[in-house]
Amino acid sequence: MDTAESDYAAINDLVVNCPELAQLEEKLGGFNVFQVLKFEYGEIRHSNMLAWLLDPSESHGLDDLFLKKWLMRTLHELPEFGMSSLSPIDVDSWTLLNVEVRREWFHIDLLLVLEHASGEQWVVAIENKVKSTQHSNQLTRYREIVEKHFPRASQKLYLFLTKDPETPEDSAYLPSSYDQVHRALSEAIKSKGSSIGEEPAMLIRNYLTLLEEKFMNDSEVARIAQKIYQQHKRALDVIFEHRPDNLKLVSDELQRLLRENASELGIIPTASSRSYLRFVPSSWDVPQNTNGTAWGNCERTVLFEINLRGKSPYLLVIAGDAPKSWVEPIWEKTAKPPFNPGRRKKVMPKRWVTLHVHTKRLKLSEESLESTQDAVERIYKWIKDALVDKGMKEVISILAEEMKTLEVGSAV
Incomplete structure (x- = not known):
């Protein structure tokens, strides 16, 4: 059998003898508003979505639960003990009177100004990287801007949110991941399910599906895809070789x-x-x-x-x-x-x-x-x-x- 015939047989075997393929198609084949809008890797759009989710006054019905769960998970999973003076317990005990979410304030992707019942003001600055990487000393410049404009803030927290692992060049920043966003949002929507409207719930579930499919290496989608590849490597290599350029x-x-x-x-x-x-x-x-x-x-x-x-x-x-x-x-x-x-x-x-x-x-x-x-x-x-x-x-x-x-x- 020549190479062309062998490749053709491998693709036929993939189509006929791969039940996981149908399983994967079922998971990925549903309507997803973010994929329709070509949302997948746009940093601006992800920042807009996060701004909506992080604002307790918005229409998502999560109150401040996602904000707390994400920050708690980020602090709990820091690679080095002592990177932050804050602990998940500190965040869990917050009583917030107001959360102001700013987008692109002095070019900072997301800035949260938290007003506590105690009268304290906290600031959380978030630099979001999906495909691009840090450059031009930007993390330090953004930190200096926050320190200049919020000298009396009781706590300033700097987060470096990335799709792929990348060490922040400014040691004041704490690393965070979209995997943590996914888990925190999944927990929040599970806890608040009864208080979330039908439209916001659909939007949030679409976003979770997008994160699972495009941003997470250890997900059900990833596991199914890896199993298919292991069993049908030759056919998939041929398909990949002839993918649209x-x-x-x-x-x-x-x-x-x-x-x-x-x-x-x-x-x-x-x-x-x-x-x-x-x-x-x-x-x-x-x-x-x-x-x-x-x-x-x-x-x-x-x-x-x-x-x-x-x-x-x-x-x-x-x-x-x-x-x-x-x-x-x-x-x-x-x-x-x-x-x-x-x-x-x-x-x-x-x-x-x-x-x-x-x-x-x-x-x-x-x-x-x-x-x-x-x-x-x-x-x-x-x-x-x-x-x-x-x-x-x-x-x-x-x-x-x-x-x-x-x-x-x-x-x-």
């Missing part, structure tokens, strides 16, 4: 849009790939701009290139593998405005010469990255806006005129 889907759709709208945009698409979109303005479609050898079968020397990798695509005007005698005049011409050469080197590069970097970068959100259609729409609009930008039109015009003065087919 989001970057390719985005790139293919953008290439199609550029081809179909080339006349309207005033461009000629060329030499694109999975990670790069390339095209030239129609005014650069001249014999002098055919000295390059860097783009495969494309002979263009200077073109636009868009790097699609990462959360922030960028657009360059770049010359590739051009003869030195040809590219040097353009290199010199682009040393001053309206050109933005980026990190221009003192000596002209030998192969790829960046002539201009579009200053208006596109920032893609987590939600956009999860939706290929949203990413395509946002990137395509960004390209259209770039081509009609006043500075970019001037760049295109200057280079078009400069090309007319250069030779055709110069030797390297």
